[in-house]
Amino acid sequence: MIRTFTESEFLFILASARWTLLLTVMALLLGGLLGFLVALARTSRLAPLRALAAGWIGVIQGVPVLMLLFLSYYGLSLAGFDLPPLIAATVSMALYASGYLGEIWRGCIQAVPWQQWEASAALAFSRAQQYRYVIIPQAVRIAIPPTVGFIVQLVKNTSIVSIIGVVELARAGNLVNNATFSPFKVFGTVAAIYFVICWPISLLARRLEGKLHARRAG
Amino acid sequence: MGFQFQFQPVLNRLDVLLDGLWVTLQLAGSGILLGALLGILLAMLRGLSGRPVRMLVDAYVELVRNTPFLVQLLIIFFGVPTLGLRLSAEQAALAAIIINLGAYATEIVRAGIESVHKSQIEAGLSLAMTRWQVFRHVVLAPALARVWPALSSQFVLMMLSTSVCSFISVQELSAQAANIESETFRSFEVYILVTLIYLALALVLRGLLAGLGALLFPAGSGLGRLRGQAGR
Amino acid sequence: MPVVQVEGVHKRFGAVEVLKGIDLTVERGEVIAIIGRSGSGKSTLLRCINGLEQIQAGRIEVSGHGLDPSGKGLRDLRKDVGIVFQSYNLFPHLRVGENIMLAPRIVLGVSKAEARSRAQEVLAEVGLAERFDAWPDNLSGGQQQRVAIARSLAMRPKVMLFDEVTSALDPELTGEVLATMERLAQHGMTMLLVTHEMAFARRVASTTVFMHQGKVWEMGPSERIFGDPQTPELKQFLGSGLK
Numbered sequence A: 001m002i003r004t005f006t007e008s009e010f011l012f013i014l015a016s017a018r019w020t021l022l023l024t025v026m027a028l029l030l031g032g033l034l035g036f037l038v039a040l041a042r043t044s045r046l047a048p049l050r051a052l053a054a055g056w057i058g059v060i061q062g063v064p065v066l067m068l069l070f071l072s073y074y075g076l077s078l079a080g081f082d083l084p085p086l087i088a089a090t091v092s093m094a095l096y097a098s099g100y101l102g103e104i105w106r107g108c109i110q111a112v113p114w115q116q117w118e119a120s121a122a123l124a125f126s127r128a129q130q131y132r133y134v135i136i137p138q139a140v141r142i143a144i145p146p147t148v149g150f151i152v153q154l155v156k157n158t159s160i161v162s163i164i165g166v167v168e169l170a171r172a173g174n175l176v177n178n179a180t181f182s183p184f185k186v187f188g189t190v191a192a193i194y195f196v197i198c199w200p201i202s203l204l205a206r207r208l209e210g211k212l213h214a215r216r217a218g
Numbered sequence B: 001m002g003f004q005f006q007f008q009p010v011l012n013r014l015d016v017l018l019d020g021l022w023v024t025l026q027l028a029g030s031g032i033l034l035g036a037l038l039g040i041l042l043a044m045l046r047g048l049s050g051r052p053v054r055m056l057v058d059a060y061v062e063l064v065r066n067t068p069f070l071v072q073l074l075i076i077f078f079g080v081p082t083l084g085l086r087l088s089a090e091q092a093a094l095a096a097i098i099i100n101l102g103a104y105a106t107e108i109v110r111a112g113i114e115s116v117h118k119s120q121i122e123a124g125l126s127l128a129m130t131r132w133q134v135f136r137h138v139v140l141a142p143a144l145a146r147v148w149p150a151l152s153s154q155f156v157l158m159m160l161s162t163s164v165c166s167f168i169s170v171q172e173l174s175a176q177a178a179n180i181e182s183e184t185f186r187s188f189e190v191y192i193l194v195t196l197i198y199l200a201l202a203l204v205l206r207g208l209l210a211g212l213g214a215l216l217f218p219a220g221s222g223l224g225r226l227r228g229q230a231g232r
Numbered sequence C: 001m002p003v004v005q006v007e008g009v010h011k012r013f014g015a016v017e018v019l020k021g022i023d024l025t026v027e028r029g030e031v032i033a034i035i036g037r038s039g040s041g042k043s044t045l046l047r048c049i050n051g052l053e054q055i056q057a058g059r060i061e062v063s064g065h066g067l068d069p070s071g072k073g074l075r076d077l078r079k080d081v082g083i084v085f086q087s088y089n090l091f092p093h094l095r096v097g098e099n100i101m102l103a104p105r106i107v108l109g110v111s112k113a114e115a116r117s118r119a120q121e122v123l124a125e126v127g128l129a130e131r132f133d134a135w136p137d138n139l140s141g142g143q144q145q146r147v148a149i150a151r152s153l154a155m156r157p158k159v160m161l162f163d164e165v166t167s168a169l170d171p172e173l174t175g176e177v178l179a180t181m182e183r184l185a186q187h188g189m190t191m192l193l194v195t196h197e198m199a200f201a202r203r204v205a206s207t208t209v210f211m212h213q214g215k216v217w218e219m220g221p222s223e224r225i226f227g228d229p230q231t232p233e234l235k236q237f238l239g240s241g242l243k
């Protein structure tokens, strides 16, 4: 039976955006945590830790998000967890985010002038105190614009989890398109919702970056 | 748990994976080439045109960059045929890749163009070069040299994103992986293997692009010095 | 007991030996100036005394804390050694007062009230009492350098090391920093300072060390070093400096 694309279809798609947003937030939190550890390891004094973190970043940035999803999905079930797809989706998005955020934040940590390390070392700070009180507070300022920018990538990439049956925006669009077969209307709507989510974030990232540059120049 | 890795059933279907790899290479290769070309053309067009064209180009860039590649792919694959234009899955995929990469490339090259100093352009014009000559030699070449690393990263990302084309059953690498998976039920093994193939592809592509960069913008030349100076 | 004792210190960067057996003793309350050509190893020596560089041979002791090539006891030693660099290196994300309070708070574990009163005290000492709540970026170079000195002083170090602290400053700002250092010396601070300000070294330092090619080439009372140099290298160095 072919249905038409009406308000109820639209609302169904719109409502599915909550899963897109939820996935984004979860991935950002978990991936952020992991990515933070990756960034710390990447700037560690211990060469093996640095190598490990570099390897992690290289692998995550060198494979498709789709593969991370399948590996999480099948890997978790092999490990004996019978979990809803949403969990595998969250895990894969968090892994993905950790590789990119880890690299972004490594750059921010290294952008703090080395003299700041030296000045704090000379004041007898421990390594942990240097990170906690001197380096990270300065790195965070530099990190905000690119991190906000990355959120856009994250939102868009959550669309991929539709393949394992999580009914987020893209999947909802697919379902409605199968029923109504009006692809332009349906996917146009889906695209518009993504755009409404992503564009303001993109603009914000650009504005923050402009501000940061202005402050550094001035 | 008692899970035993069994790669043999998967390795038995290596020929299928190689077929998929070939499709991936074709898609990525032609997509990157044409997408990059589109990006350079649009960035040039934008640089040489007035406000209306600039706004159009910017709208295209913003629309593409703020929506998922998957949705772009679905619109083209399902939508374009309703306009009466027959489109194979491969053609739809290639079109989506070109449109997507084109937008990112436009943005990257635009940033490169804008980083070229006005005085350089004036110097070119004062040497009686035509506008086009100035653009090509004084603006575009240094701009590309500057953004080559950023472009390269985008190319690698695009290559990896070709895996999304399996959603519309283009028989590329990850679609073939799914085929083998449904035959052998060795899901984890298949995807580990395919992940490794993608990783190798990414490494090779990065190496090739770095080599190409060194070739196009040789170290020691002025362009070589610019290479990567304004990476984004 | 001397505050700083440097014995047979060797320092290499890769294959290049930068310090070739340095012996130096700084007594309590003494002010010693180090002069010498660029590249003679002056900065490296100061950085070794603070443990910012590891030494390959020899021994460094600051008020009983030893530092051997293994680098043990580093943090204890640093608590007693203040160092001020050519670039001020204030923490830009912290106000002046916070810059000064941070190390006493987290390294020495003093109370917030105590850290605050220390900060006010040392800021007064460098003549910036009223800039407690200023941001480092809003200060002149000379003021920033004085805050950097105050930040070190708040740790109550046994010795202060100064590495060309006026070299990055505009000429009209060097005076205020030199005056601050001179006042510190008068108040009895033990100081080891690398400087290109020969007149200042001659006036303020009791002893001057001339370093050349990684060695203590000539050393003695400042009056004699500047007034009656013995080695041709020091004569040439002082001669070229006067031009």
Ligand SMILES: Nc1ncnc2c1ncn2[C@@H]1O[C@H](COP(=O)(O)OP(=O)(O)OP(=O)(O)O)[C@@H](O)[C@H]1O
Binding pocket: C013, C018, C036, C037, C038, C039, C040, C041, C042, C043, C044, C045
């Ligand atoms: N981290 C380092 N790695 C390699 N070589 C170094 C390092 N730091 C210093 N050197 C070398 O050690 C030598 C001594 O340097 P040092 O900075 O101690 O000289 P200096 O006497 O302070 O000179 P200046 O008056 O220019 O400050 C120089 O040849 C310098 O190039």
Ligand SMILES: [Mg+2]
Binding pocket: C042, C043, C044, C163, C164
């Ligand atoms: Mg020096």
